[in-house]
Amino acid sequence: MTPAAISFDCANTLVETHWDYAVHGMNCARTIGLSPTDDWEAAYRRRFLRSLPEFRWANLGGDPKRVTAFWRAFTADWVEEVGLPTAVTEALLSASDEVLYGPQATEFRVYEDVMPTLEALRERGVRLAVLSNWDQSLERVLEARGLRAFLEVVVASLVIGVEKPSPAIFETLLTALDLPPGAVWHVGDNPLDDVQGARGAGLRGLLIDRDHRDPSDWVLTDLRQLLDRIQ
Ligand SMILES: [Mg+2]
Structure with missing residues (x-):
């Protein structure tokens, strides 16, 4: 069977x-020539956990200006807490952009089976989407890694305020694709969020487990195995 x-x-x-x-915050500090201490990292982590409600609120609705404002205020507060000069805030924000999206970016690496699979699926007329528990940066990360052009729909949990495995996030995907659940497969590495989540909403859920030895009817060990499933 071929999914739409x-x-x-x-x-x-x-x-x-x-x-x-x-x-990531400490990587950015290193990028601008600082030498972060364990205390700096602990302060950053503590402050971020405390700021999670504001972070989640800033992500809702997909307005990048709100996320940028969150990070500017968050970084300025952290810079003050650890006793760095205020000018460090803007330098850290620029460094973060470079570390995440610049040509030398290393924090996110596309697996080698991804591009050939997406290209072949696109050739066969299968519509492609990403559905991820991720913040508003998802679109930009996909763009920077050369994946965005393959995708018709991108759904980030923090933008819509619902996470996998909730059926509501899969329903958002189906609405955006204008397809019934039986016409869509979802592939992911998390048995609960991706496989059970998809099945709970009526989609076919497949697990990708690249460390697994043998594929089965619901486990892929290489994304290219999808191409054999859709004959
Ligand atoms: Mg995952």
């Missing part, structure tokens, strides 16, 4: 990701 559309999770499905906000 296939949706993919992003982190550790399309893009290898070891994301941690505080580690």
Whole structure:
């Protein structure tokens, strides 16, 4: 059976990701020539956890200006807390952009089976989407990694305020694609969020587990195996 559309999770499905906000913050500090201490990192982490409600609010609705304002205020407060000069705030914000989206960006790496799979699926007329528990930066990350052009629909949980495995996020995807659940497959690396979540909303859910030895009817060990499934 050929689905009309296939949706993919992003982190550790399309893009290898070891994301941690505080580690990223310290990487940015190093990029501008600072030497972050453990105390700086701990302060960043504590402050970010405390700011999660504001961060979530800033992401809702997809207005990038609100997210930028959040990070500017957050970074300025952290800079003050650890006793750095105020000018460091803007330098850190620019460094963050460069670290995440610049030509030397290393924090997100596209798996080697992704491009050939997306190209082949597109050739076969399968519509493609990404559905991810991610913040508003999802579109930009996909763009910077050369994936956005393949995708008709991109759904980021923090933008709509609902996370996988809730059926509501899968329903947002189906509405955007204007397809019934039976016409859409979802592939991801998390058995609960991706596989059970998709199934709970009536989609076919497939697990990608690149460390697994053998594929099965619902486990892929390489994304290219999707191409054999849709004959
Ligand atoms: Mg994932």
